[in-house]
Amino acid sequence: MTVCRPGGLKKSAVHTHDLRHGNQSAPGPVLSHTPSTMPSLTVPHVPHYTHPAATQQELDYADLAIIDLSKAGDAQGRVELAAQVREAMKTQGFFYIVNHGYTEAQTERMFDIADVSFSGVEAEEKRVYTAQMKQTGSYQGYKPRQYWHVDNGVRDQLEHYNINRDVTKKQHPEALRPLLPEIDAFARHTHFNVLHPILRLMAVGLELPEEELVNLHGFSSVGETYVRFMKYYPRSAEDELNTKNVWLKGHTDFGTITVLYSQPVAALQILGTDGKWKWIKHLENALVINAGDAMEFLSGGYYKATIHRVVQPPPDQRNHTRLGVFYFAMTDDNVRLVPLASSPVLQRVGFTRRCEDKDAPDMEAWRRGRTSAYGQSELKVATAGAEVEEEVIGGVVVRHYN
Numbered sequence: 001m002t003v004c005r006p007g008g009l010k011k012s013a014v015h016t017h018d019l020r021h022g023n024q025s026a027p028g029p030v031l032s033h034t035p036s037t038m039p040s041l042t043v044p045h046v047p048h049y050t051h052p053a054a055t056q057q058e059l060d061y062a063d064l065a066i067i068d069l070s071k072a073g074d075a076q077g078r079v080e081l082a083a084q085v086r087e088a089m090k091t092q093g094f095f096y097i098v099n100h101g102y103t104e105a106q107t108e109r110m111f112d113i114a115d116v117s118f119s120g121v122e123a124e125e126k127r128v129y130t131a132q133m134k135q136t137g138s139y140q141g142y143k144p145r146q147y148w149h150v151d152n153g154v155r156d157q158l159e160h161y162n163i164n165r166d167v168t169k170k171q172h173p174e175a176l177r178p179l180l181p182e183i184d185a186f187a188r189h190t191h192f193n194v195l196h197p198i199l200r201l202m203a204v205g206l207e208l209p210e211e212e213l214v215n216l217h218g219f220s221s222v223g224e225t226y227v228r229f230m231k232y233y234p235r236s237a238e239d240e241l242n243t244k245n246v247w248l249k250g251h252t253d254f255g256t257i258t259v260l261y262s263q264p265v266a267a268l269q270i271l272g273t274d275g276k277w278k279w280i281k282h283l284e285n286a287l288v289i290n291a292g293d294a295m296e297f298l299s300g301g302y303y304k305a306t307i308h309r310v311v312q313p314p315p316d317q318r319n320h321t322r323l324g325v326f327y328f329a330m331t332d333d334n335v336r337l338v339p340l341a342s343s344p345v346l347q348r349v350g351f352t353r354r355c356e357d358k359d360a361p362d363m364e365a366w367r368r369g370r371t372s373a374y375g376q377s378e379l380k381v382a383t384a385g386a387e388v389e390e391e392v393i394g395g396v397v398v399r400h401y402n
């Protein structure tokens with residue numbers, strides 16, 4: 001099989017193609033949404049998760065654009081926001097979203113619910129719901145602590161629990177079952193009121209019809225867009241030393257869009273074009289958005305998947321757990337990850353193929369390959385002395401950054 005390298009083939013001749021090769025039909029546009037399963041008026045009691053206070057440390061923060069999503073309601077607003085998103089994607093690859101329609105109290109409640117997956121479930125029950133990442137190439141369920149190799153024999157100290165946006169698709173631990181209506185409403189809110197509006201802005205940025213990317217991300221289609229709850233635990237001094245304080249190695253996300261609900265523990269860093277790592281600052285009730293590999297493939301490199309990592313928090317936030325709430329979006333499984341060559345923008349500026357279209361993976365192959373290999377496969381050092389390792393997944397070279 002052809003191996004497609006980062007940077008890929010140079011500027012392509014423009015030709016269009018059919019993105020869908022299954023019999024799944026594209027869902028129509030969804031402009032607004034009401035959750036099908038409304039939480040009841042009295043929600044189950046769950047313990048409150050307390051984050052540590054925001055750090056007082058002066059950190060070298062990335063200067064990210066703040067996109068006010070309340071302006072996306074009319075066409076003129078969307079054109080303005082699309083330009084801001086395009087600029088943010090060209091420079092940092094990460095941006096904030098504010099005014100996304102979820103209140104601070106709702107966000108706080110979702111973090112409380114997230115912690116139930118970890119503090120409210122015994123180790124034995126967690127084992128029952130552990131994801132078979134390597135065998136199935138799917139994250140649905142728990143990723144246990146120490147499943148991944150970080151560096152120098154040190155294994156990770158973070159666990160996550162992943163829930164398909166269709167919360168009924170799998171069984172969940174007992175403590176989470178009464179909370180499923182709220183998790184369902186959260187997934188739908190993020191899908192329809194955050195993900196879809198962002199995809200519209202990104203389509204406008206490519207001068208494509210507004211619904212072009214939305215139509216590849218059906219809530220009810222076959223695919224694995226999911227909610228992730230994630231908890232990091234403080235590590236030993238020895239582990240910190242042997243990994244140079246890296247908790248989660250530099251990587252790109254493999255889907256299209258990642259939505260991170262901002263929380264106060266500073267640890268996430270992004271790699272700038274100058275080769276320097278910058279910290280992501282916590283903004284109260286904001287979302288941190290970035291594009292992943294699938295978006296980079298679809299946009300022929302126009303919207304890049306920015307490399308990011310997680311490191312030890314600053315001294316005033318150490319010795320505390322770090323809880324995260326995410327929505328990892330992907331296209332429907334049957335979408336072939338080849339450039340949207342009908343985009344007038346891509347036709348003007350040119351675009352990169354990582355692969356010949358005929359060799360390009362579909363979303364399912366790409367997510368399965370990335371999931372089963374991550375943290376498990378033998379990595380080769382890309383260039384002598386460089387802090388970059390690489391592996392080949394589904395015919396595409398994937399790089400990991402220390």
Ligand SMILES: O=C(O)CCC(=O)C(=O)O
Binds near residue numbers: 230253267308310324
């Ligand atoms: O914990 C974070 O802030 C980022 C986690 C992350 O990059 C990931 O799960 O892909």
Ligand SMILES: [Fe+2]
Binds near residue numbers: 251252253308
């Ligand atoms: Fe990530």
